[in-house]
Amino acid sequence: MTAVQEEQNPLLDGLRIRRRPDPCILVIFGASGDLTAKKLMPALYSLAYRRLLPEKFGIVGAARSEESDDEFRERMKQAVQEHARDPFSQEVWDELAQGMRYATLDFADARGEDDLRDKLNELDRERGTMGNRVYYFAVPPSAIGTLIEEIAKRRGAEGWVRLIIEKPFGHDLASARALTKEIQEHFREGEVFRIDHYLGKETVQNMLALRFANGIFEPIWNRQFIDHVQITVAESIGIEGRAGYYESAGAIRDIFQNHLLQLVAITAMEPPIDFTADSVRNEKVKVLKALHTPGPKSVVRGQYGPGFVEGEEVRGYREEDGVAPGSTTDTFVAAKLYVDNWRWADTPFYVRMGKRLARRETTIAIQFKRAPHPPFDDGGEGLRPNVLLIHVQPNEGVSLAIGAKVPGQGMTIRTVHMDFLYGGAFREGLPDAYERLILDAMLGDATLFTRSDEIEEQWALVDAIVAPWARDRPSFPNYPAGSWGPTASDELLHRDGRSWRRH
Amino acid sequence: MAASLIQEDWTGEDVSVSQIERELARLRDVTSEEGAQPNLRTSVMTHIAWVPQEWQSQAEETLAGMAERHPSRTLLLVPDPDAEAGLDAQVSIRCFPIGDRAICGEVIELRLRGNRMYAPASIVLPLLISDLPVFCRWRGAPPFGRVEFEQMVDVADRLIVDSGEWRESQYDELAAIFGRTAVSDIAWARTREWRLELARYWPGIREQEIRIRGPRAEATLLRAWLNTRLDRAIHAIDEAPALAVRLGGEELPSPRTPTPSPSDLLSAELDRFGRDPVFEDAVRAAG
Numbered sequence: 001m002t003a004v005q006e007e008q009n010p011l012l013d014g015l016r017i018r019r020r021p022d023p024c025i026l027v028i029f030g031a032s033g034d035l036t037a038k039k040l041m042p043a044l045y046s047l048a049y050r051r052l053l054p055e056k057f058g059i060v061g062a063a064r065s066e067e068s069d070d071e072f073r074e075r076m077k078q079a080v081q082e083h084a085r086d087p088f089s090q091e092v093w094d095e096l097a098q099g100m101r102y103a104t105l106d107f108a109d110a111r112g113e114d115d116l117r118d119k120l121n122e123l124d125r126e127r128g129t130m131g132n133r134v135y136y137f138a139v140p141p142s143a144i145g146t147l148i149e150e151i152a153k154r155r156g157a158e159g160w161v162r163l164i165i166e167k168p169f170g171h172d173l174a175s176a177r178a179l180t181k182e183i184q185e186h187f188r189e190g191e192v193f194r195i196d197h198y199l200g201k202e203t204v205q206n207m208l209a210l211r212f213a214n215g216i217f218e219p220i221w222n223r224q225f226i227d228h229v230q231i232t233v234a235e236s237i238g239i240e241g242r243a244g245y246y247e248s249a250g251a252i253r254d255i256f257q258n259h260l261l262q263l264v265a266i267t268a269m270e271p272p273i274d275f276t277a278d279s280v281r282n283e284k285v286k287v288l289k290a291l292h293t294p295g296p297k298s299v300v301r302g303q304y305g306p307g308f309v310e311g312e313e314v315r316g317y318r319e320e321d322g323v324a325p326g327s328t329t330d331t332f333v334a335a336k337l338y339v340d341n342w343r344w345a346d347t348p349f350y351v352r353m354g355k356r357l358a359r360r361e362t363t364i365a366i367q368f369k370r371a372p373h374p375p376f377d378d379g380g381e382g383l384r385p386n387v388l389l390i391h392v393q394p395n396e397g398v399s400l401a402i403g404a405k406v407p408g409q410g411m412t413i414r415t416v417h418m419d420f421l422y423g424g425a426f427r428e429g430l431p432d433a434y435e436r437l438i439l440d441a442m443l444g445d446a447t448l449f450t451r452s453d454e455i456e457e458q459w460a461l462v463d464a465i466v467a468p469w470a471r472d473r474p475s476f477p478n479y480p481a482g483s484w485g486p487t488a489s490d491e492l493l494h495r496d497g498r499s500w501r502r503h
Numbered sequence: 504m505a506a507s508l509i510q511e512d513w514t515g516e517d518v519s520v521s522q523i524e525r526e527l528a529r530l531r532d533v534t535s536e537e538g539a540q541p542n543l544r545t546s547v548m549t550h551i552a553w554v555p556q557e558w559q560s561q562a563e564e565t566l567a568g569m570a571e572r573h574p575s576r577t578l579l580l581v582p583d584p585d586a587e588a589g590l591d592a593q594v595s596i597r598c599f600p601i602g603d604r605a606i607c608g609e610v611i612e613l614r615l616r617g618n619r620m621y622a623p624a625s626i627v628l629p630l631l632i633s634d635l636p637v638f639c640r641w642r643g644a645p646p647f648g649r650v651e652f653e654q655m656v657d658v659a660d661r662l663i664v665d666s667g668e669w670r671e672s673q674y675d676e677l678a679a680i681f682g683r684t685a686v687s688d689i690a691w692a693r694t695r696e697w698r699l700e701l702a703r704y705w706p707g708i709r710e711q712e713i714r715i716r717g718p719r720a721e722a723t724l725l726r727a728w729l730n731t732r733l734d735r736a737i738h739a740i741d742e743a744p745a746l747a748v749r750l751g752g753e754e755l756p757s758p759r760t761p762t763p764s765p766s767d768l769l770s771a772e773l774d775r776f777g778r779d780p781v782f783e784d785a786v787r788a789a790g
Contacts, residue, residue, distance in 0.1 A: 010732040011702035014781030015695070051760070421606060 021442035023056030030138030033063030072102035131159025152186035200433030243322030302332035305477030590618030673790035717746035
């Protein structure tokens with residue numbers, strides 16, 4: 001390189017330029033599935049709409065079903081029109097669709113792989129994508145191994161490769177380790193992006209901003225000032241036709257192992273020294289390692305029976321299509337967790353997650369200790385403890401419950417909420433988590449992805465929790481659809497003189 | 504863009520600042536439904552717009568697209584020097600739905616009659632939201648050196664002008680206030696895509712002949728920018744309705760990005776906080 005080329009371009013000084021990824025092709029395995037239609041393609045369209053995709057870019061959908069390039073484009077166009085957050089622009093779509101191809105791929109048949117390779121080479125020539133590849137595995141874990149082998153075999157001499165792997169990553173510690181080993185035979189950890197879409201949510205990232213950009217929270221973010229933490233990941237929907245997956249996963253593998261433990265880690269982690277991928281993930285993994293395995297009395301599992309959700313009568317889990325009539329799969333889990341470290345010793349983290357609960361809500365509630373001696377006439381009877389509530393979804397934002405004087409005579413105290421609604425201060429429209437994560441993977445930034453050691457710690461905890469379940473015959477169903485779960489979940493907190501937040 | 508959910512107004516003639524504050528509090532109260540959760544007043548700044556009457560309709564159009572993007576207290580100052588001294592106000596609360604709540608912003612239009620326009624700071628200061636940045640958009644040509652302008656420069660954390668609205672060049676005067684407040688020029692913002700485009704031609708552009716046509720303000724700033732960044736003389740501009748650049752005798756393709764609306768341009772400036780040394784160099788060179 002000459003000295004002239006090395007000289008910095010003075011015309012770029014002061015221009016705030018969003019980093020744009022290198023030219024590349026995104027290959028989606030499992031392109032006929034719901035995730036591609038409802039999340040991935042709308043996210044790619046929104047990135048294209050904002051001109052955040054590489055200038056030279058292509059998409060190859062790959063799945064078992066037979067489909068032509070044009071049929072694939074048409075199906076994806078409908079998906080974008082139905083699910084994208086941005087208005088449909090024919091111009092943006094045409095540009096994106098020009099670089100779209102489809103490859104029919106039977107994972108057991110090498111011919112399909114050849115077809116895929118041909119389409120990739122064709123796109124490289126036409127679009128100038130330079131052999132760079134992002135492979136998105138929207139397929140079950142059992143299909144990943146074969147694909148990894150094929151990709152490794154056909155890995156070209158040119159260009160970089162990044163693998164985005166959807167959850168679940170394995171179904172227990174042993175299978176996750178086996179999968180990691182299989183991947184690491186061919187790819188470096190830096191090339192693997194294990195996706196947990198919760199980490200792409202603005203409000204989850206805002207938790208890091210809230211904790212580490214504000215001097216007022218961190219000094220009191222510990223056992224001395226916090227009584228306990230409650231994390232709720234509640235869904236009002238059922239299993240939505242996913243009985244095949246859900247029967248073997250249950251709530252513990254579907255939500256607890258990944259989303260919920262990541263929320264615990266982000267809530268409890270120490271400040272990272274910087275916001276690079278390894279610094280953040282090092283701190284999260286320390287929390288996961290410090291999680292004390294809860295005993296059977298500290299875990300409640302449940303399964304929904306028939307009930308009413310938003311006024312509509314719904315079936316119980318065992319009546320769902322594809323579910324065994326005597327299924328003992330958990331659709332609800334609550335647990336009391338402890339993070340055994342200096343900051344959090346003896347501070348319980350009560351967590352619960354489930355399907356067919358009263359409403360869709362993901363929240364992290366930090367409940368502070370009560371004021372030691374309220375000097376008011378009524379002893380502050382109307383006063384509840386301060387709670388910092390982080391709404392992850394819906395209505396993203398933060399509320400702080402504080403005591404305030406009721407206007408008038410005397411000194412009556414009531415709890416009031418100070419609210420910060422995320423959308424209220426920043427009206428840009430929150431990007432979908434997949435937009436952020438796909439773009440980050442293209443840029444090679446793994447900060448919001450899960451590292452193999454995190455996954456292993458998460459599975460180790462889940463394995464320890466579910467081990468005694470194999471011997472149990474739980475009395476399911478034990479909560480009606482549309483409620484807040486089994487009564488044992490309430491008792492879990494009542495035993496400690498606490499209760500779940502009122503909704 | 505969602506339509507406002509609730510809008511409540513109050514109008515008063517010959518009012519005091521404390522009367523305006525009282526009415527604001529009352530309007531906040533009436534925009535909340537009885538028994539429901541109160542609406543949220545969310546602000547990320549105080550946004551002042553100095554709007555001489557001839558600019559009023561354009562300013563209101565721009566602000567209409569702004570309220571949702573930058574929840575704020577907006578103070579619209581309309582000077583009316585020929586009228587009898589006094590202060591008239593129109594106060595409105597505009598609420599927008601977010602989930603099951605509503606977010607409310609406040610717009611206070613103040614008609615500064617007679618000598619009131621020469622003491623705007625004394626009217627504005629009690630109405631600023633504490634601890635939040637103050638942005639002042641000055642419509643038209645700023646009267647550099649005059650008391651009303653000088654006062655607002657000292658109040659604002661950022662002054663936003665559009666040199667495309669000036670009849671004659673005042674870049675020297677603009678450069679003179681750089682040390683007092685951060686400054687943005689929307690005409691400069693309109694050149695952004697062209698600056699990005701031209702940056703792609705580095706390093707060849709250092710030696711090539713450059714000819715710029717376009718609206719006077721944008722073309723002048725683009726030329727001054729190239730002049731300072733490349734440290735070389737650039738041909739004088741030719742005035743034209745749209746920016747265009749010839750490089751080494753070749754007409755460059757226009758950047759392929761949609762033209763941002765006035766609201767978009769102002770909105771982008773309201774997201775900036777610090778000074779922009781590249782812009783300041785260009786303005787000094789344009790003067």
